[in-house]
Amino acid sequence: MMELLEVKNLSKHYKNFDLKDISFTLPKGYIMGYVGANGSGKTTTLNLITGVLKCVEGDVRIDGLSREKGEQAYKEKIGYVGDESYFPDHFKIKHIRNVIKDFYPTFSKDKFNGFIRKWNLPENKLIKDFSRGMKVMLMFASVLARDTKLLVLDEATNGLDPVMRTEILKLLQEYVMDGERSVIFSTHILSDLEQIADYIYFIHRGRTILYDAKDELIENFLLVKGESAKIPPALKKELIGLEEKTYGFEAILPSDKAELLGNAFLFEKPTIDQIVIHYIKSREEQ
Amino acid sequence: MRALHFMKIDYMLTRKQMYFMPAILVLAWVVGTGVSKGAMSLLVTCSYVAFVASIFSTAPFGYCVRKNRGFLLLLPATVKERVAGRFLYGLSFVGLLGVFCGILWGVYAMMGYELPLWTVAIGLCELAVGILIMALEFLFFYLFGEGKENWQQLSNIVRIAPGMAMFFGMTYFVGKIEEIQSTTAGGMGIDPEALSGKFMQVGVIAILAALLLTAVAAAVCMKVIENRDYA
Numbered sequence: 001m002m003e004l005l006e007v008k009n010l011s012k013h014y015k016n017f018d019l020k021d022i023s024f025t026l027p028k029g030y031i032m033g034y035v036g037a038n039g040s041g042k043t044t045t046l047n048l049i050t051g052v053l054k055c056v057e058g059d060v061r062i063d064g065l066s067r068e069k070g071e072q073a074y075k076e077k078i079g080y081v082g083d084e085s086y087f088p089d090h091f092k093i094k095h096i097r098n099v100i101k102d103f104y105p106t107f108s109k110d111k112f113n114g115f116i117r118k119w120n121l122p123e124n125k126l127i128k129d130f131s132r133g134m135k136v137m138l139m140f141a142s143v144l145a146r147d148t149k150l151l152v153l154d155e156a157t158n159g160l161d162p163v164m165r166t167e168i169l170k171l172l173q174e175y176v177m178d179g180e181r182s183v184i185f186s187t188h189i190l191s192d193l194e195q196i197a198d199y200i201y202f203i204h205r206g207r208t209i210l211y212d213a214k215d216e217l218i219e220n221f222l223l224v225k226g227e228s229a230k231i232p233p234a235l236k237k238e239l240i241g242l243e244e245k246t247y248g249f250e251a252i253l254p255s256d257k258a259e260l261l262g263n264a265f266l267f268e269k270p271t272i273d274q275i276v277i278h279y280i281k282s283r284e285e286q
Numbered sequence: 287m288r289a290l291h292f293m294k295i296d297y298m299l300t301r302k303q304m305y306f307m308p309a310i311l312v313l314a315w316v317v318g319t320g321v322s323k324g325a326m327s328l329l330v331t332c333s334y335v336a337f338v339a340s341i342f343s344t345a346p347f348g349y350c351v352r353k354n355r356g357f358l359l360l361l362p363a364t365v366k367e368r369v370a371g372r373f374l375y376g377l378s379f380v381g382l383l384g385v386f387c388g389i390l391w392g393v394y395a396m397m398g399y400e401l402p403l404w405t406v407a408i409g410l411c412e413l414a415v416g417i418l419i420m421a422l423e424f425l426f427f428y429l430f431g432e433g434k435e436n437w438q439q440l441s442n443i444v445r446i447a448p449g450m451a452m453f454f455g456m457t458y459f460v461g462k463i464e465e466i467q468s469t470t471a472g473g474m475g476i477d478p479e480a481l482s483g484k485f486m487q488v489g490v491i492a493i494l495a496a497l498l499l500t501a502v503a504a505a506v507c508m509k510v511i512e513n514r515d516y517a
Contacts, residue, residue: 052359054515072288075362086356088299088349095298102291103361 004028004182005049005150010058012044019044019206022058026199029179031172033193033214033272034186036203037280042186045203046154049184050080063149076104079143083155085135089128093121096142106147115141133164140171151175151183157192165189169196190273202276204283214272222253223274226265235260241278241285252278288363292371293378295358296346303342310338311386325405326460328394332387332409333456336416339383340449343376343420347427348441365512369428373504376420377497384413403482410489412456417496419448421503428507 005026012019019041026032036042047053049060051067051074059066067074080086087096093116100107116123119137127135136156143151151172157165172183173196187193193200193214200217202210210217224239228249236242238260239251252275253261261267270278297304318331358368387409395401426444431437 050360052356054513071364072362075360078360080356080360082356086360088357090299090302090349098298099291099295099361102294103288103363 002028004063005032005184006059006061007045007049008059010045010048010055010060012041012048012053012055012057017041017044017206019048022203022208024199024201024211026182026184028182029176030198031176031183031185031196032199032201033190033197034184034201034203035188035190035193035272035276036186036209039205040203041206042203043154044206046080046152046184046186049150050078050152051075076106076146077149078152079146079148079150080152081136081139081143081154081156083158085127085130085139087127087135087138089126091127092125093123093138096127096138100142100146104146108145112141112145115145133160136160136164136168140168144171144175149181151181151185153183153185153187155187156185157187157189165192172196190271190276194272197272200272202279204280209279209283210275217272217275218269220255221270221275222255222258222261222267223250223270224253224261224265224267225250230264232260241281243278243281250278288361288367289370289374292358292361292363292368293374296372296375299349300342300345303345311335311383314338315390321457322460322464324394324399325401326464328387328391328401329405329408329412329460330457331390332412333453335383335387336380336412336419337449337453339380339416340419340423340452341445343379344423344427344441344445346372346375347431366508369504369508369511373421373424373500373507376424377417377500380413380416380420384416387413404485407482407485407489410486411492412452414489414492414496415452416449417493417500419452421496421500422448425503425507429510 003025005024007022007024010019010022017039022041022045024032034042034045044053048055048058049062051071055067062074062077065074065077097109097112100112101109115121115137119134119141121134121138121141122130127138130138139156153172157168160168169192172185175181176183185193185197197214200210200212200214201208212220221240226248228244231239231249235253235257238257239253242249242251252270253267258267314331314334317334318327318329321327321330361368391401391406391409423444427441431441431444
C-alpha cells in the first residue's frame with residue numbers, strides 16, 4: 001500500500017504537557033479517526049502535521065515530502081478544516097476567493113463558486129455573521145476547490161446538525177474515493193468514525209493507546225457485562241476500564257482472553273465509543 | 287511574489303481604514319495650515335501624515351488575533367515571505383502617504399509658494415523617521431505582541447506614542463526654524479538656503495538609512511518568527 005501520511009516519533013514538549021513518540025502511517029485512499037479526550041494532544045498532533053506548529057522532534061511526510069524539504073509544496077497538499085473558522089472575521093467570501101486564487105495554482109474558481117451556491121453561503125455577509133455551519137462549509141469549499149492530497153479535520157463536525165454532519169461524511173467518502181487522497185479526522189462524535197473511518201488512532205495524555213484498522217480494533221475487544229461479585233481474580237486483572245453500574249459491571253476485554261469469561265458473563269462486540277471510554281477510564285485510574 | 291500576496295491580504299484586512307484616509311489627509315492639511323504658512327505648514331502636515339502612517343501601518347497586527355492567524359499560517363509560503371509581506375505593507379502604506387505629501391508639495395509650488403530646497407530635505411527626513419518608527423513598531427509587535435489579544439492598551443501606546451512625539455517635536459521644530467529665520471533676517475546666524483545641497487544629501491541619506499534599518503528589522507523578525515511555534 002502506498003502511504004500518504006507518515007508520522008514518525010513525533011514529540012512536542014510544553015510546560016504542562018508532553019506529546020510523546022506518536023508514530024503512524026495512513027495509506028492513500030483511507031480515512032483515519034484520531035481520537036482522545038480533551039487535552040490528549042489531538043490538536044497538537046494535527047497542528048504539527050499541518051505545519052502550523054513547529055516540528056522539532058520526529059518527522060512528518062505527506063506523499064513522501066517533508067515540510068523542511070519544500071514548505072510550499074508540502075502545504076499545498078494539505079486541506080485543513082478546524083473546529084472554528086480561521087478566516088478573518090472581517091472578510092467576505094470574495095476576499096477568501098481572492099486570497100486562495102493567489103496562493104494555490106490548482107484552485108478552481110468555478111468549483112468554489114459551485115460549493116458556495118450549493119450550500120447557499122451568503123456572498124455579501126461578513127464571515128463573523130455566518131452561522132457555525134456556514135463557516136464550516138466555507139472552510140470545506142475553500143479546501144475542496146483545490147487539489148489537496150490530505151484533508152486534516154480537527155473536530156470539524158462538532159456542533160453541526162445531523163443533516164450537515166451526514167453531508168460532510170458523504171463528502172469525505174467521495175474525497176478518498178479515487179484512492180489517491182486521505183483524511184485524518186479528529187472528533188468527539190465517535191459514531192461518525194464508526195461510519196467512515198478505516199483506521200483508528202487513540203491517544204491519551206500525549207501517549208499512544210491504540211492504533212489499528214477499525215475493524216481489527218472492534219474484533220480485538222469484547223464488551224463484557226455481568227455481576228461484579230462473580231468476577232474471578234484472573235479475569236479482573238485483564239478487564240479494561242471496569243465500571244460498576246446499577247445492573248452489574250461493564251468492561252472491555254481483549255478478545256484473546258475470552259476463555260477467561262466462562263458462562264457467567266454476557267459479551268458482545270464493542271463500539272469504538274465503548275473501547276475509548278473504557279480505555280480512558282482505565283488510564284484515569286492508573 | 288508571495289510576499290506581495292501577503293501584502294495584498296493586509297490591505298484587504300485593513301480596507302476599512304482606507305475609507306477614512308481622505309478625511310484624515312484633509313485634517314493633516316488643516317492642522318498644517320493652522321500651525322504655520324507655506325513650506326513650514328507643509329512640514330507640519332507631513333509630520334502629521336507620518337504620525338498617521340505610524341498608527342495605521344501597524345493595523346494588520348490587530349486583525350491577526352490567534353484565532354485568525356491559522357489562515358495565514360496554513361497558506362503555502364515561508365515565514366520569510368509572510369513577514370516580508372507585512373513589511374511591504376507597512377512600507378507601501380508609508381510610501382503612499384509620502385506620495386500624498388509630495389503631491390501637496392507640488393500643488394503648493396504650482397500655486398506660487400516659495401518652497402526652499404532645505405524644507406524639502408526636512409520633509410524627506412520626516413518621511414525617513416516615519417519609516418523608522420514603522421519598522422520599530424513592527425519589530426516590537428513581532429517580538430513581543432504578535433496576535434496577543436490582551437495587549438490592547440500597551441499596543442495602542444506603542445502605536446501612538448512615537449508618531450505623536452514626532453508630530454509635536456516637528457511642530458516645536460517649525461516654531462524654532464521660524465525663530466531662526468527671523469534672526470537670520472536680522473543678519474545673525476547662517477542662511478539655510480546656502481546649505482540646500484547639503485540638506486538634500488542628508489534627506490536622501492536619511493531615507494536610505496531608514497530603508498536599510500527596515501530591512502534589518504525585517505530580517506530580525508523573520509529569524510525570530512522562524513524559531514517560534516505557530517511559525
